[in-house]
Amino acid sequence: MSEINKVVLAYSGGLDTSVIAKWLQQTYDCEVVTFTADIGQGEEVEPARLKAEAMGIKEIYIEDLREEFVRDYVNPMFRANAVYEGEYLLGTSIARPLIAKRLVEIAAQTNADAISHGATGKGNDQVRFELGAYALSPGIKVIAPWRTWDLNSRDKLLTYCAQNNISVEKKLGTKSPYSMDANLLHISYEGDVLEDPSTEPEEDMWLWSVSPEAAPDVATYIELKYERGDIVAVDGERMSPATVLAELNRVGGANGIGRADIVENRYVGMKARGCYETPGGTIMLKGHRAMESMTLDRELAHLKDELMPRYATLIYNGYWFSPERIALQTLIDESQKFVNGNVRLKLYKGNVVVVGRESQDSLFDEAVATFEDDAGAYNQGDAEGFIKLNALRLRIAAQKGRL
Secondary structure (H helix, E strand, O other), X not given: OOOOOEEEEEOOOOHHHHHHHHHHHHHHOOEEEEXXXXXXXXXXXXXXXXXXXXXOOOOEEEEEOHHXXXXXXXXXXXXXXXXXXXXXXXXXXXXXXXXXXXXHHHHHHHOOOEEEOOOOOOOOHHHHHHHHHHHHOOOOEEEOHHHOOOOOOHHHHHHHHHHOOOOOOOOOOOOOOOEEEEOOOOEEEEOHHHHOOOOOOOHHHOOOOOOHHHOOOOOEEEEEXXXXXXXXXXXXXXXXXXXXXXXXXXXXXXXXXXEEEEEEEOOOOOEEEEEEEOHHHHHHHHHHHHHHHXXXXXXXXXXXXXXXXXXXXXXXXXXXXXXXXXXXXXHHHHHOOOOOEEEEEEEEOOEEEEEEEEOOOOOOOHHHHOOOOOOOOOOOOHHHHHHHHHHHHXXXXXXXXXX
């Protein structure tokens, strides 16, 4: 890599990125700019400033991106009902493009030569960060220390900290045994006993939700108001996008909702076992599909369902800023013009049950759908010709001995 004078580092203030900050200074003899994003991870981000200052870093960016995260990334994704491999609600995946966007923007603002991140060479995040960065800044240089250095164990990292006077909390054994990632949409757990897919997670691992067994014995009812496919109010109270998700996390977690234990296919080729808590997202998905069931044309709804796995895979693999995702988003957003109304949900011991939905834009016509006298709204005799026309190819195939 050509001469590097300044690097913007995605900095959490934790062990890995604290080591990376010092390593960049020593390896490249360069200036380091730190960027710490608050995307709802539930931890204080200001301590990162003190740690960065202690390493002599002068340019420190700490930003509250919670509203932008939900408004411009989470909500568009949920308009598509995106689920990866049938179970994963893409909590980590959807946060990476926003961080990549701010990294390259700060690099431009500070005249930096490169960006850097703490993702390992085995995971998906390195791909997501870097595809996003290259899409937005084609000439940007990327430094990924985990792919090049020899500090490939926690013990080596701690030794490096001791040698370089880097302050690291919890280094005496109180750190969680899991590799965890959190934002306003979810919290994930990997590593330790979870590396054996046959081992049940320990109950005290879960941080956001009670177990379904410990959830209240009385159901909780909530009502979600939708406008153009997005939730704008909970129980009649209008809220900002981030506040909506925070409230759904609270009520969902209290009712044991949103746990998932999956083995997924990473983009880099390996299978990995991960556990996820996504209480608010689980409620969002159920409510949105209920709202669409009332308001979307049949063929449009089916087209969205056909496209959804491709859309979800694009996000999982890091192609948020790709032309194909942007084109799909245009179609998805166009489909949401009439996804307006209210959905009532019952939350009970890990379950989300739709118990009512209403919309001024509903395509449901009781006069046509009723099992009672439809007063001529639907001629049941018309069904005979419809059936015979659709059966024609089957009858011909059967006559020819093809079936």
